[in-house]
Amino acid sequence: MKILVCIKQVPDMESKFKVNSENTWYDSGDLAWRMNEYDEYAVEQAVQLKEQQGDADLTVLCIGPDRVKETMKKALAMGCDRGAHLQDDESHKREPLEIASIIAEYARDKEFDVVFTGMQSQDRGSGQVGVLLGEILDMSCVTTVIEFGFEAGEIKVKRELEGGVKAKVKTTTPAVLTCQLGLNTPRYPTLPNIMKAKKKELLSSPAADLLKVDSRQNTQTMYFPEKKGVGLVLEGEIADLTDELIKILKEKTGVLA
Amino acid sequence: MKALLIAEYRDGKLLGGNNELMAFAEKIGAESTMFLVGNESALPAYSGKLYLADGNECGEYNPSVHKDLILKVVEKEQPELVVFSHSSYGWDLAPRVAYAMQAAQVSEVVDVVDSMPVVPVCNAKLRRNVKVTTAKAVYTLQAGAFSAAEEPTGTPEVEKLNKDSEGKIVFEGYEEAEKGGVDLSKSEVIVSAGRGVGKPENIEMVAALAEALKGDYGASRPVVDAEWVEHNRQVGTTGQTVSPKLYVACGVSGAIQHLAGMKKSEFVVAINTDKDAPIGEVADVLVVADLKQFVPALTEKVKSL
Structure with missing residues (x-):
């Protein structure tokens, strides 16, 4: 079995963001980078499937500048066999169709049976890449997967819908699955596995060679939303803050009456 | 158009x-x-x-x-x-x-x-x-x-x-949301724990404040995914939609899926160290404080009223 997991490197969402000088994206300086949270679940599921199959080969793919290799090393330490880094300093400007097209061209002749990815990225949040990849390569795609099973060539999953309802669906390989938070418990790489990962194949090649589509959209401007209806902000000593809040709750709500 | x-x-x-x-x-x-x-x-x-x-x-x-x-x-x-x-x-x-x-x-x-x-x-x-x-x-x-x-x-x-194609994906039925447990939709006061509570032991502190305010405690998705709080207390798109008189969000950043579940609350208090967290957009009062200090102090004062 051949498995592919596609990951993205994103800034820590708790970062102080700044807009870049062209006003088209966030400034990439002074940010802490990590694996997109949804993709951690995708990597874990891919590793679990590899372990279940025994005889399987698992590739982790990531598009971006050289710094994304650090995030790829985490995926290798979690259990991926090899890394395909598609080098692209402009990846933040690429719209979902361009990203999906690059991955599709990479994957086209490699006969992956199962492709995992996160259901969306934490920064751009489009949630399109997995679905588009499935459309381009004519593979079935199930999104928002919250439970995954594979038995006798059949993929059985649950999709998370609204209000806690799940839809049970099945499909066959080859298939793309986009992973929702809570699908599994992503493992922490152990020290021996981190050491082992250093010896694993991690090849870089230019993403531009694989880009076969024209962009259909771009970012005109990026900005901080206007703060609307921001209420009272309380700062200071804990003892004063609790008194102030209790006073407000008494005045404005019936709760402490 | x-x-x-x-x-x-x-x-x-x-x-x-x-x-x-x-x-x-x-x-x-x-x-x-x-x-x-x-x-x-x-x-x-x-x-x-x-x-x-x-x-x-x-x-x-x-x-x-x-x-x-x-x-x-x-x-x-x-x-x-x-x-x-x-x-x-x-x-x-x-x-x-x-x-x-x-x-x-x-x-x-x-x-x-x-x-x-x-x-x-x-x-x-x-x-x-x-x-x-x-x-x-x-x-x-x-x-x-x-x-x-x-x-x-x-x-x-x-x-x-009329349809004239068949799909590659087979639908096999729905699984309903877990029933039982807590119906937060009727709670008058809800104190919610977000990722900012830091560790599972701190849920107790959130629950204690809820109790002091005669309400129930809830949680945001990351806290439920980490299994610190059971799913039937999750507030948001994939959990419950609530409309209490008072909603206290402790260390909740305010992802849109969470806001969708609680924005009908009458009065919202957010406790967060990050002044710019999106929860501030819907909060009537934003307390900028370390919740590990603030929440127990508030609980004590409420109890002594």
């Missing part, structure tokens, strides 16, 4: 986002038609043309079957814009339709400024205006971003569609 609105129906019921599609069409001044895989006995209150495929014949959501039906309508109506809700239905189906139409797809639109869709970035900390460079586009709309002032009325003019 012609827009095709994709309404949603599941398990015998119309879903709530349909009214928002109509409100959106009205806001941008588009002439609209609607598409639904549903049932004649439950039609949306819409005064326009509705292309209806029978839900019993088509089964529950099947991506390629629904895509092919929508493409038939697109062929006939030639809309410049196809509009979905940004839901488990919309985000799954919209890219498929856009790919077939060779159209740009813009996800989770919250506004339209100078004819450009506006979308959130980085957990709504930033926004961007999107320039579409194709003649046609497909949008998904963030839940709650476009709401109608009044409940829509009207009866659609129905034109029926």
